[in-house]
Amino acid sequence: MRMINHHPGRVSATLLGLLPFLLIMLVYSLASQERLAENPNDKLLPGLEQMTAAVERMAFQEDRRSGDYLMVQDTTASLARLGMGVGIAALLALVVGILNGVLPLVRANLAPLVSALSMVPPLAILPILFIVFGLGELSKVMLIVIGTAPIMMRDVAQRVRELPGEQLIKIQTLGANSWQVITRMALPQVLPRLIDAVRLSLGPAWLFLIAAEAIASTEGLGYRIFLVRRYLAMDVILPYVIWITILAIVIDQCLRLTNRRLFPWYNAGGH
Template sequence: MKRLINLTPSKPLKLLLGILPFALILVIYLIASDARLAENANDKLLPSFSQMGAAINNLAFEPSKRTGEYLFWQDTFSSLHRLALGIVIAALLGFSIGLLTGAIPTLHSPIAPLLTVISLVPPMALLPVLFIVFGLGELSKVALIVIGVAPFIARDIQRCTQEIPLEQLVKAQTLGASTWQIIVRVLTPQLLPRLINAVRLSLGAGWLFLIAAEAIASTDGLGYRIFLVRRYMSMDVILPYVAWITLLAFLVDWLLAKINLWCFPWHSAGNQR
């Protein structure tokens, strides 16, 4: 008798099982939307796909009467620019701090406890402080992403650095390598794929901080548009924007996974063994 824990679905079945939850959600939404619209044609809670398509067509393919911009694409570009800038800065900062504190004990002792405390501070609680210090411009939004993401990356890289076998460091020193040569030529190559994994894991938080900052103080962006139209209960705009953000997040995660596979195939092969 085969146990359920030992049953592995075939590739076609795995694909079908992966699609099934999304199909069920769509069917349930269509049924609920049709039922509400049948009772009230002006219902805004569950708009039909045609209503959502018309709203996004207006934002994506018709220029704004006030600015002349295509608002959907302008919002997308602004949000992705802020997210990319914040994540890149956070990755560089987190990688540097994590590598140095993980590799050098005299840096680990004073900095690691401080890093732990900083990582426990809710970034959203600092948003008013960032607005006061940096103003309502782009800097405060990027700073929120950096503050929210960098400590997580730093602690993850720190842990990964300390997990590298001590034998490698001893062998490098036996061959005459200095501290910086060990950091650059032994540790860094092994930690770069782990950095990409850490960035992938932190993207969800990065999107959260971005949307929150845009909702509070911005003139464009995906988060700004969602919170702007909420006062009109424009679910025909909100739901497609949420779906678009989800798709962008998925594509960014997929791209980072492919970059990790292309640049560091040995790391992926090692994880599969």
């Protein structure tokens, strides 16, 4: 049998998916044991006990200075910024993307601007955001919006333009006006695609969030990582990185399941 025709079963696929993670853990464990055997105080590759102790200290013990559970506080702050930024970006993408896709006059007016904004490196304008919006929450949220909204706008507009032309002809033949074309034809078919666009934007959104928190913040996952790096506290940094990865995976899977639950017709096509 040709390899291209060999499809693993559910159990086999799960095991194959876990294999790279297990190999990474094995390699790290062996390297950590070797370094700690030479130097028990080595900070570069902390062992499992060191990282477990750090997580317990950061997540389950009150900070002596502030009285807060630092990991919980950082997670709450980062998720609030991420949710607000991605939410605003998704709303803008939905409105502007549909208008660009459906209305030729709007597309002629806004499409060049959206294309230009999507090419601007968001981190390059971070100092401008701090100058304009200050060092508070608004600048961090705006960085996420500016970094993700234009790409999602272009994606939504492209999805609208890919809708079958027969649908547009039929709905207009039945007497629909522009508003009805948008709300009854374009919007229902674009919403599941918007969720896919949000999922694809989560990676860049996390990047912009952590960059903003690292530069100007007093709490947050990115802030904590860059704060402890001066002490070479890899026992804190690595668990934080793993925690961010877990959060990103959980959010992505929640969006995927929401998409499947709300729009089964869309996912039935193999999306």
